[in-house]
Amino acid sequence: AQRVTQPEKLLSVFKGAPVELKCNYSYSGSPELFWYVQYSRQRLQLLLRHISRESIKGFTADLNKGETSFHLKKPFAQEEDSAMYYCALIANQAGTALIFGKGTTLSVSS
């Protein structure tokens, strides 16, 4: 069965500290992985897509197939990064639904 696990419900860091939001998945095929971000009371927005291999707002995420992980990282956290972060996967079929983890709230304080 397809599953996304985000083990931390809350991650609190100080401004300037490194951030790593963990995400593990289970899927027998080749999934496509995403990170979505939700700022307070706003819509979910796509942050990163693994096939893009890009950095958005200083965040990066590398797909590690051996460890079935897709952790989100940022070297220096900023207060405006405070939000809920969701890891999600799509099974390798066009147009199928996202399977989300339960999300991690990132709180960055000064």
Added chain:
Amino acid sequence: DARVTQTPRDKVTEMGQEVTMRCQPILGHNTVFWYRQTMMQGLELLAYFRNRAPLDDSGMPKDRFSAEMPDATLATLKIQPSEPRDSAVYFCASGLDNQPQHFGDGTRLSIL
């Protein structure tokens, strides 16, 4: 900047009442998804459509929930009768084949 539009933004009603939530997907998108967000469960898929045909509604309580796409520009999610446990934020998202989904602002539903 094309957006998924959801109405209403907020809805408060009494238990037993019918609730209808509407979603206008981005023009040209051929997939539409309904998700429910709660503190306890996070984001759960309720139903989704491809080319207006329902593909999966296994996450939806069938006795009270129904999802339809009367045309390509409108998707609806209905709850009848509503119950307090239905209180949540309901998100609609649309996409094009395997491109990333775009989410609406959500409908914040409170059932008293």
